[in-house]
Amino acid sequence: MRPLPIGVFDSGVGGLTVLRALQAALPHESFLYLGDTARLPYGTKSADTISRYAHQATRALVERGIKLLVVACNTASAVACDDLRAHFPGIPVLGVVEPGARAAVRASKRGRIAVIGTEGTIKGGAYTRAIAREDGAAVVVGRACPLFVALAEEGWTDGPIPTAIAHAYLDDLVDDVDTLVLGCTHFPLLSSVIAAVAGSRVAIVDSADTTAAAALELLDRADLRASEVDTTPTRTRVPVRLLATDGPERFARVGSRFLGLTLHADAVEIVDL
């Protein structure tokens, strides 16, 4: 079988936190990542628009050849996954919401769960519905935390300013919950500040790790795992190919923080959707 890559799609660089978790869990796989940087952020846009963008992005990845699509954007996962499955029946589609919801239910001792994310993710209520499917008795509260996105992109991930903003968003929210879901791919960069403000009684669930575990399971079930013995010559092997719809310099600079290693702008290929 031709060793097709796993496609990963996000509105921008945030999904690189999911790519990082996928690479750690699946070191023998190759990846094709697409960040729709020309149209980010999705979090403030309507469901119809997000769905249309998700279709275009998926088509671009499917045309290049992928064996699995990971929708690494919470907003797009919440809105477009079912629709993408219907339109691209040949490709298994994995979002970040379902694995995150499952992990939250597992982590929660009293079934009181808070979800933080963008305005679009929270308003859409997909986490609430996904958690209810896992545990009908769970009580879920959501809160949009848009400034966390700006902080992560700016690289202001610790110190008094992120801490003050975390207090403003979270203080009254965490009082009555035992689990907090980071329902936005930008938020893992702020996880230490968020965890400190939430306090040790509150379990923090990052859906990147749980999505990677779900991807592994899905590949196994479908017998799509890459061989551990890679027969591709090292010279031609590309573990990650990065596509973006705009701004390779910014993608590389900001993306480096999200992926946890230095990216160069000339490694980012610009595509038009």
Added chain:
Amino acid sequence: MRPLPIGVFDSGVGGLTVLRALQAALPHESFLYLGDTARLPYGTKSADTISRYAHQATRALVERGIKLLVVACNTASAVACDDLRAHFPGIPVLGVVEPGARAAVRASKRGRIAVIGTEGTIKGGAYTRAIAREDGAAVVVGRACPLFVALAEEGWTDGPIPTAIAHAYLDDLVDDVDTLVLGCTHFPLLSSVIAAVAGSRVAIVDSADTTAAAALELLDRADLRASEVDTTPTRTRVPVRLLATDGPERFARVGSRFLGLTLHADAVEIVDL
């Protein structure tokens, strides 16, 4: 002459601060406002992409009939104004950068000017060039302040968090300048915090007011001013028509803060560019 409206274009709701200044300066005019909310923000996107979006937005306004185009988005003004003038020769085009630069030079006593804006505006250097054309000896420093945009959209416009963020962005910047240009339409909402942090030695220039004055001058010169005696029946007179490319609810909710009066979602017409 048919009383055509003035077209105002922005990437989102920020330009409503410019619309507000235009309405105050030109109470007899009607306005057609377009916010490209499906693709905001422009500030982090490349010049080519911003130019393409500005063309599409301008075409949409020109097709509906306007007598003057005000590009209320700093990023688009910086990148696309000359290009728009070449492509739409029948429509006078006014950006916010030139009037802002002129006002800065007038306000500055020692010719030491700081400009704050989005990443795209600052990186593009349009204010620096425009100020240099007015005063070749002026020293201009620029700084991108992306978190100010998120604060304005969130409505966090005073108190300790905006103040701490303003200190982080501005403390070393304002040390050596006598004038600070608010080079982003979102920033007037934070002007009291910015002015307090900058200190009373520093003059604050808001390009919305100066753009409105320039629009008045341009209309007079071209003999395009609306008659002060409005003969349109009150019932059919529409002083402002609002178009957006996405999310009428969010446009109305966030836009109300920028325009300074309550907007309703059903007053926002969705258009596809």
